[in-house]
Amino acid sequence: MTPSFAFPCFLLIVALFQFTAFSSSSEQPAVVCHRDERLALKQFKESFIIDKHACAGSYPKVDSWGSEGVDCCSWDGVECDQMTGVVIGLDLSGACLYGSINSSSTLFRLLHLQKLNLAHNHFNHSAIPSALGNLSMLTYLNLSSSVLSGQIPSEISKLYRLSSLDLSSVDVSSPVPSVLANFSSLKTLYLDGCGLQGMFPLATFQLPRLETISLSDNSNLTGYLPEFNSSNQLKFLAIWHTGFSGELPASIGNLNSMEYLELGSCSFRGLVPSTLGNLPNLKFLDLSINFFRGSVPATLGNLTRLNYLDLQGNQYFTGFIPPELANLTKLTHLDLQQNKLQGSVPSSIRGLQKLEYFNCDYNRLGDILDVDTFLELKNLQNLFLSWNHFYLVSRNNSNSTGAQLVDIGLRDCHLREFPYFLRNQRRLQLLDLSSNNIEDQIPHWMSKVSVETLSFLDLSNNSLTGFDDFPVVLPWSKLQFLKLDSNSLQGSLPVPPLSTVFYTISNNSLSGEIPHQLRSASSLFVLDISQNNFSGNIPLCLSNSSKYLSVLKLRSNNLQGPIPSGWSSGNRLRMIDLGRNKLQGRIPKSLMECRMLEHLDLGNNRIRDAFPSWLGSLPELNILILSSNAFYGTIGDPTSSNLAVFPKLRVIDLSHNRFNGTLPSGYFEKWISMASLDGKNSQAAYMDEISDMLINALQVSRSYSYSMTITNKGTEMQYPKIIRTLAAIDFSCNSFEGEIPESIGNLKELQLLNFSNNNLVGGIPKAIANLNNLETLGLSRNELEGRIPLELSSQLNFLEVLNLSYNHLTGLIPQGQQFETFESSSFEGNPGLCGKPLLRECITNSGSLPTPSSEESGSLGGLDWKVILLGYGCGFLFGTLIGHVVIKKKPACFLNTVSKTPATRQRS
Numbered sequence: 072m073t074p075s076f077a078f079p080c081f082l083l084i085v086a087l088f089q090f091t092a093f094s095s096s097s098e099q100p101a102v103v104c105h106r107d108e109r110l111a112l113k114q115f116k117e118s119f120i121i122d123k124h125a126c127a128g129s130y131p132k133v134d135s136w137g138s139e140g141v142d143c144c145s146w147d148g149v150e151c152d153q154m155t156g157v158v159i160g161l162d163l164s165g166a167c168l169y170g171s172i173n174s175s176s177t178l179f180r181l182l183h184l185q186k187l188n189l190a191h192n193h194f195n196h197s198a199i200p201s202a203l204g205n206l207s208m209l210t211y212l213n214l215s216s217s218v219l220s221g222q223i224p225s226e227i228s229k230l231y232r233l234s235s236l237d238l239s240s241v242d243v244s245s246p247v248p249s250v251l252a253n254f255s256s257l258k259t260l261y262l263d264g265c266g267l268q269g270m271f272p273l274a275t276f277q278l279p280r281l282e283t284i285s286l287s288d289n290s291n292l293t294g295y296l297p298e299f300n301s302s303n304q305l306k307f308l309a310i311w312h313t314g315f316s317g318e319l320p321a322s323i324g325n326l327n328s329m330e331y332l333e334l335g336s337c338s339f340r341g342l343v344p345s346t347l348g349n350l351p352n353l354k355f356l357d358l359s360i361n362f363f364r365g366s367v368p369a370t371l372g373n374l375t376r377l378n379y380l381d382l383q384g385n386q387y388f389t390g391f392i393p394p395e396l397a398n399l400t401k402l403t404h405l406d407l408q409q410n411k412l413q414g415s416v417p418s419s420i421r422g423l424q425k426l427e428y429f430n431c432d433y434n435r436l437g438d439i440l441d442v443d444t445f446l447e448l449k450n451l452q453n454l455f456l457s458w459n460h461f462y463l464v465s466r467n468n469s470n471s472t473g474a475q476l477v478d479i480g481l482r483d484c485h486l487r488e489f490p491y492f493l494r495n496q497r498r499l500q501l502l503d504l505s506s507n508n509i510e511d512q513i514p515h516w517m518s519k520v521s522v523e524t525l526s527f528l529d530l531s532n533n534s535l536t537g538f539d540d541f542p543v544v545l546p547w548s549k550l551q552f553l554k555l556d557s558n559s560l561q562g563s564l565p566v567p568p569l570s571t572v573f574y575t576i577s578n579n580s581l582s583g584e585i586p587h588q589l590r591s592a593s594s595l596f597v598l599d600i601s602q603n604n605f606s607g608n609i610p611l612c613l614s615n616s617s618k619y620l621s622v623l624k625l626r627s628n629n630l631q632g633p634i635p636s637g638w639s640s641g642n643r644l645r646m647i648d649l650g651r652n653k654l655q656g657r658i659p660k661s662l663m664e665c666r667m668l669e670h671l672d673l674g675n676n677r678i679r680d681a682f683p684s685w686l687g688s689l690p691e692l693n694i695l696i697l698s699s700n701a702f703y704g705t706i707g708d709p710t711s712s713n714l715a716v717f718p719k720l721r722v723i724d725l726s727h728n729r730f731n732g733t734l735p736s737g738y739f740e741k742w743i744s745m746a747s748l749d750g751k752n753s754q755a756a757y758m759d760e761i762s763d764m765l766i767n768a769l770q771v772s773r774s775y776s777y778s779m780t781i782t783n784k785g786t787e788m789q790y791p792k793i794i795r796t797l798a799a800i801d802f803s804c805n806s807f808e809g810e811i812p813e814s815i816g817n818l819k820e821l822q823l824l825n826f827s828n829n830n831l832v833g834g835i836p837k838a839i840a841n842l843n844n845l846e847t848l849g850l851s852r853n854e855l856e857g858r859i860p861l862e863l864s865s866q867l868n869f870l871e872v873l874n875l876s877y878n879h880l881t882g883l884i885p886q887g888q889q890f891e892t893f894e895s896s897s898f899e900g901n902p903g904l905c906g907k908p909l910l911r912e913c914i915t916n917s918g919s920l921p922t923p924s925s926e927e928s929g930s931l932g933g934l935d936w937k938v939i940l941l942g943y944g945c946g947f948l949f950g951t952l953i954g955h956v957v958i959k960k961k962p963a964c965f966l967n968t969v970s971k972t973p974a975t976r977q978r979s
């Protein structure tokens with residue numbers, strides 16, 4: 072009895088003693104701080120500005136210094152030795168210090184310091200002071216996130232007592248000093264996000280006391296993992312997003328104490344050693360985004376304490392999901408996406424009762440999969456099974472007591488109907504059922520599913536025909552992202568709720584007028600209702616009431632009437648695509664209010680207007696498509712008048728109109744985006760904005776990696792298909808006359824140039840040979856004469872498609888190089904041309920022209936579509952631009968073409 076009493080009593084005495092020492096400081100102190108140290112602290116404080124911006128979420132500790140009395144041992148953040156009164160600890164993390172620091176700082180007079188924490192201050196990019204090396208008693212040093220920069224000074228090697236060093240988020244931008252491997256007392260080392268370079272000193276991993284080493288996010292740091300022996304104490308190893316490479320040593324299985332192993336986003340290759348299964352304490356394992364091959368070792372099933380397993384993004388991971396993984400009963404996060412795993416998801420997965428996140432998107436998994444298995448995992452929130460070969464089934468009595476999911480990705484799962492279990496889902500945020508075989512109407516019960524929470528709904532690429540008895544405005548009050556493209560939807564346009572920012576419903580069979588209720592969808596950022604049968608006028612609300620609208624796509628409908636006017640000032644439109652409708656009248660001047668406009672497509676309408684040179688002052692316009700309308704008159708010359716010059720234009724399609732007069736030589740001198748790469752890089756910012764927006768929208772639903780996938784793969788279906796760096800001019804099928812100006816040779820970035828079907832005369836200017844990025848050149852069906860410049864064959868190294876047919880060109884076709892790839896159709900209809908590929912040989916005695924031959928019809932079979940379109944002579948640009956193959960486009964002047972040459976162009 073006595074001993075068990077004595078022990079607590081002893082503790083009490085110690086506690087009393089300490090209390091006395093502490094509380095007496097305000098009276099006659101037992102130990103008071105030394106005067107010189109007090110002055111050093113005071114001067115240290117005074118060398119900084121106290122800036123609240125430098126310490127988000129913290130408070131200026133040093134403010135109270137001095138007011139708490141002369142005993143600096145009682146100052147906030149200061150710790151003194153109880154016996155001697157010297158300052159042994161200074162914790163000024165997040166103390167709002169702002170200003171420079173160097174080795175003359177009075178801080179370095181505190182020679183007894185054992186612990187120094189200056190993290191989360193702002194030292195204004197000062198170098199790490201070498202005088203730190205004078206604080207030889209230091210065991211703990213933390214300078215993280217303190218806006219220091221420059222290499223780690225070699226003097227730091229004097230700190231041989233260091234047990235903890237944290238320099239994370241210090242901008243070191245240099246190699247790690249090898250002396251690091253000499254810190255034999257080191258237990259904890261944090262060097263994350265330091266811009267480290269070069270090779271990490273291997274021996275550091277073998278320091279006898281080392282337990283924690285974190286080097287993540289140093290993309291230029293290279294290194295290997297060494298052999299480990301069982302005396303190693305490592306518990307925590309993080310080298311995420313570094314240049315570490317090589318194979319994982321089998322001896323990694325000797326790290327008995329290991330709890331946290333984060334090796335993602337490195338360059339490791341080889342097999343995953345099965346010895347990883349020998350780490351009994353492992354809780355966190357991340358092997359994602361490396362080059363591991365082979366199969367997932369079954370021994371991972373031994374890691375019964377594991378709660379986080381990320382194996383995503385190892386493109387050579389094959390084989391089956393080992394059923395042993397089901398032994399990981401503590402697992403909450405299992406990410407297998409973007410590998411090449413085969414087989415099925417083992418049904419034993421129902422053993423993972425703690426699972427919250429499961430993702431196997433983008434594998435080669437298949438088989439019939441009962442989704443209800445997952446619902447038995449009561450904690451499951453995020454379920455991603457997309458982009459595999461699953462045949463998903465859901466029982467018709469799915470249990471309402473099953474998991475309440477937050478995110479469900481079932482893209483491409485051969486679903487034939489809306490899975491039954493969705494009826495019971497009350498807190499969904501993300502639902503992706505795209506690219507399945509769901510037919511018929513969206514069932515009425517869907518209108519009650521997660522109405523308060525759903526923010527992302529993708530039903531695109533199914534065979535849906537409509538909404539069964541839904542309210543006029545769709546019921547999900549938080550819906551931000553709605554994708555219904557490529558279904559068989561009929562009837563009028565479904566109206567998204569107010570919250571929606573992204574709405575695409577292209578490629579359906581919707582009809583009627585664009586409903587006025589759409590006016591209330593004023594948060595829209597993207598609206599794409601293209602490829603439907605909408606008729607009537609474009610409602611004014613689209614031009615004058617959307618504050619945020621950035622992308623407006625109404626193309627390929629039956630819209631009539633004028634292009635709406637009243638575009639409101641300050642609008643944010645970047646893309647307006649009204650192509651392929653029946654719009655009439657002129658282009659309204661109020662389009663000038665769209666100051667951010669990058670992409671304007673009015674092609675294939677019935678617009679009757681002069682060339683809108685006034686659009687030339689839109690500062691961002693880089694794509695202008697006016698093809699196949701009734702535009703008329705001359706283009707004008709910005710050098711002889713004060714016309715604005717379309718400063719960023721890189722794609723212009725005026726084909727198939729009634730423009731006349733000479734080619735606009737002055738513009739060719741001014742279109743710098745077509746002349747130099749610098750200009751050309753000004754590219755579609757709306758695409759970046761859409762990507763950002765998607766990431767944000769999806770991050771909301773806490774599935775970051777999935778959102779990246781959607782962004783990468785999902786939007787690719789629509790917008791990024793526009794070739795961002797294309798530079799192109801298509802003026803074909805008009806009545807331009809006069810010569811081709813030499814100034815065309817300025818536009819060196821042009822990949823596509825088409826002047827076919829005009830009345831151009833004179834020779835082919837040599838300057839065209841300067842356009843050495845040209846892939847497509849069309850000059851057919853003009854009145855051009857003279858020889859084909861030899862330079863065309865020697866300098867246009869990327870030329871794939873050439874059409875010079877039906878002119879009055881003469882002489883030998885340049886031989887060799889790029890010209891060897893063209894067929895006779897490129898040259899036919901020029902009775903004076905001779906040499907290969909025409910059958911007509913040149914008569915060496917020049918002067919007498921060869922006789923025309925009727926055998927020069929080129930074979931059209933086997934040529935790619937670009938050639939075929941070029942054969943029509945007009946307007947192939949749209950197809951190249953948008954990525955749709957528009958072989959069907961047959962402009963009216965095609966008929967002329969055909970009638971001129973009945974023998975050669977019969978295919979369509």
Ligand SMILES: *[C@@H]1O[C@H](CO)[C@@H](O)[C@H](O)[C@H]1NC(C)=O
Binds near residue numbers: 120170171195
């Ligand atoms: C921070 O550095 C900048 C640039 O060197 C300098 O102009 C400024 O005065 C410094 N601020 C402080 C508080 O030292």
Ligand SMILES: *[C@@H]1O[C@H](CO)[C@@H](O)[C@H](O)[C@H]1NC(C)=O
Binds near residue numbers: 171172173175176
């Ligand atoms: C260190 O900083 C102080 C005050 O900021 C300055 O007066 C001194 O010249 C600096 N010393 C060195 C060696 O840069």
Ligand SMILES: *[C@@H]1O[C@H](CO)[C@@H](O)[C@H](O)[C@H]1NC(C)=O
Binds near residue numbers: 174175180202205
């Ligand atoms: C640090 O130590 C070196 C010699 O070891 C000495 O020359 C220097 O003055 C010291 N610096 C300070 C700030 O005490």
Ligand SMILES: *[C@@H]1O[C@H](CO)[C@@H](O)[C@H](O)[C@H]1NC(C)=O
Binds near residue numbers: 266267289290291
């Ligand atoms: C990596 O090194 C390259 C080349 O030296 C440099 O441009 C880049 O900024 C470095 N990246 C980081 C994160 O330090």
Ligand SMILES: *[C@@H]1O[C@H](CO)[C@@H](O)[C@H](O)[C@H]1NC(C)=O
Binds near residue numbers: 349395
């Ligand atoms: C690990 O698992 C394998 C089978 O998956 C088993 O044969 C082995 O004995 C296990 N090792 C340990 C240490 O439990």
Ligand SMILES: *[C@@H]1O[C@H](CO)[C@@H](O)[C@H](O)[C@H]1NC(C)=O
Binds near residue numbers: 372395397398419
């Ligand atoms: C692990 O899983 C396998 C197959 O699922 C099973 O046979 C084995 O008994 C499990 N091992 C442990 C330790 O639970």
Ligand SMILES: *[C@@H]1O[C@H](CO)[C@@H](O)[C@H](O)[C@H]1NC(C)=O
Binds near residue numbers: 447468470471473
């Ligand atoms: C419903 O789920 C619970 C718990 O997961 C289970 O015990 C029960 O058998 C299920 N009922 C049906 C009809 O599937």
Ligand SMILES: *[C@@H]1O[C@H](CO)[C@@H](O)[C@H](O)[C@H]1NC(C)=O
Binds near residue numbers: 704729731732
């Ligand atoms: C261009 O066409 C218009 C009619 O659309 C005509 O009035 C005008 O004279 C033509 N100009 C030239 C230069 O041919």
